[in-house]
Amino acid sequence: MSENSKSGFAAIIGRPNVGKSTLMNHIIGQKIAITSRKPQTTRNRIQTVYTSDRGQIVFEDTPGLMKARNALGEYMVGAAEGAMRGVDVILWLVEPDTYIGKSDTAIAKKLSGMKVPVILVINKTDKVKKAFVGEVISAYEKLMHFDDICAVSARHGTGLPELIDAIFGFLPYGPMFYDEDTITDQPVKQIAAEIIREKALRGLGEEIPHGIAVMIERMEDRPNGGITDIDAVIICERASHKGIIIGKGGATLKKIGSEARPDIEKLIENKVNLKLWVKVKKDWRESDMLVRNYGYDKKDLNL
Ligand code: GDP
Numbered sequence: 159m160s161e162n163s164k165s166g167f168a169a170i171i172g173r174p175n176v177g178k179s180t181l182m183n184h185i186i187g188q189k190i191a192i193t194s195r196k197p198q199t200t201r202n203r204i205q206t207v208y209t210s211d212r213g214q215i216v217f218e219d220t221p222g223l224m225k226a227r228n229a230l231g232e233y234m235v236g237a238a239e240g241a242m243r244g245v246d247v248i249l250w251l252v253e254p255d256t257y258i259g260k261s262d263t264a265i266a267k268k269l270s271g272m273k274v275p276v277i278l279v280i281n282k283t284d285k286v287k288k289a290f291v292g293e294v295i296s297a298y299e300k301l302m303h304f305d306d307i308c309a310v311s312a313r314h315g316t317g318l319p320e321l322i323d324a325i326f327g328f329l330p331y332g333p334m335f336y337d338e339d340t341i342t343d344q345p346v347k348q349i350a351a352e353i354i355r356e357k358a359l360r361g362l363g364e365e366i367p368h369g370i371a372v373m374i375e376r377m378e379d380r381p382n383g384g385i386t387d388i389d390a391v392i393i394c395e396r397a398s399h400k401g402i403i404i405g406k407g408g409a410t411l412k413k414i415g416s417e418a419r420p421d422i423e424k425l426i427e428n429k430v431n432l433k434l435w436v437k438v439k440k441d442w443r444e445s446d447m448l449v450r451n452y453g454y455d456k457k458d459l460n461l
């Protein structure tokens with residue numbers, strides 16, 4: 159690493175499903191190995207580290223921006239805003255669409271009040287004609303000033319080298335924050351829980367928005383190695399939700415498990431025997447105590 163290397167923080171924000179996780183995974187490649195663990199922390203901000211000979215970008219994925227309706231919602235707003243405050247640059251991911259809805263208008267309002275530079279990232283450009291991307295850019299430029307604009311496809315990797323260039327443009331010179339081989343600072347259990355939660359939310363669509371949490375109750379390597387047994391519980395608020403999550407003859411739960419398993423295997427580099435349960439805990443989102451129990455801790459937000 160030369161004296162000219164840069165190092166800094168980038169927050170990725172945007173509505174759910176816009177491609178934040180896909181972008182992050184593509185940038186850091188498929189080697190989601192855990193090399194730096196802080197087992198006692200339960201931060202819900204996922205930091206992912208990209209290192210090259212130019213320096214280091216620490217990405218912070220944030221759990222969406224939304225109104226606080228209860229303890230968990232409050233936490234999530236805090237996480238997103240907290241993550242945005244301490245960074246050198248914000249990446250705002252949007253769909254390739256000229257229609258700009260309420261939530262994106264609200265995000266623009268929030269961003270224009272901040273001093274941090276903002277890169278507008280038009281994602282999923284593989285879905286639209288090139289000329290249309292120009293129209294999307296014009297539509298967003300009417301909302302606020304952007305310090306840079308990149309058109310990408312997180313899925314195919316198009317435009318990502320240019321995006322990385324743009325990010326480095328906003329980072330200060332300085333030493334790296336993490337070892338060169340660090341990919342993330344999240345404890346492995348928490349990432350596994352997040353993988354399951356993501357697959358569940360995706361499978362359930364908008365039916366149960368944010369109404370679930372996932373807890374890993376057991377993660378154990380068998381004595382002869384080769385297989386890791388994982389017991390995980392999906393916690394929901396209502397008995398009716400439990401039925402939806404399990405699905406007909408257990409089909410939905412099975413699908414969640416079979417989608418999560420390969421990702422967790424990649425993560426821990428071992429075969430996984432995954433068992434999933436569903437439990438109902440009424441109003442768990444309302445209680446700070448439970449919110450903490452399920453891995454969301456307000457304390458960790460004080461950056
Ligand atoms: P997040 O909620 O913002 O983290 O979004 P995800 O990364 O989970 O992506 C949501 C969905 O959009 C997934 O089905 C992705 O495969 C899809 N997606 C993400 N990036 C792209 C892209 O560049 N092109 C297309 N066509 N789909 C994408």
Ligand code: MG
Pocket residue numbers: 178179180
């Ligand atoms: Mg995501």
